[in-house]
Ligand SMILES: O=c1ccn([C@H]2C[C@H](O)[C@@H](CO)O2)c(=O)[nH]1
């Protein structure tokens with residue numbers, strides 16, 4: 164599948180990032196198995212620990228709207244380079260989209276595709 168539309172949506176979401184501390188904008192777009200797209204940006208907080216990453220913003224929006232079946236998530240950042248999800252996001256991705264694809268895109272139109280298992284092998288489970 165061509166994920167250019169999903170990457171484009173992630174690029175647009177990135178512009179909504181609230182990043183007064185790091186100035187590092189991240190955008191994510193998740194597509195459900197039914198083809199619906201939810202987007203998210205990172206939202207920072209003065210306490211730092213309360214910061215929410217773009218990937219989790221997008222996924223939490225989707226789950227809170229009743230969607231649970233995801234095909235893929237695209238992630239981009241203001242660095243213009245491939246931006247892999249942090250450890251907390253990997254754990255959330257593993258739980259909510261264990262079979263999903265993670266598409267990293269840079270500003271040259273290139274993409275790298277991963278499965279959750281590639282990014283978080285031997286994960287914690289209850
Ligand atoms: O997976 C990640 C990793 C980091 N960030 C954000 C959090 C913070 O606002 C900024 C710098 O860490 O990037 C994300 O949105 N996703």
Ligand SMILES: [Zn+2]
Pocket residue numbers: 216217218248249250251252253
């Ligand atoms: Zn994260």
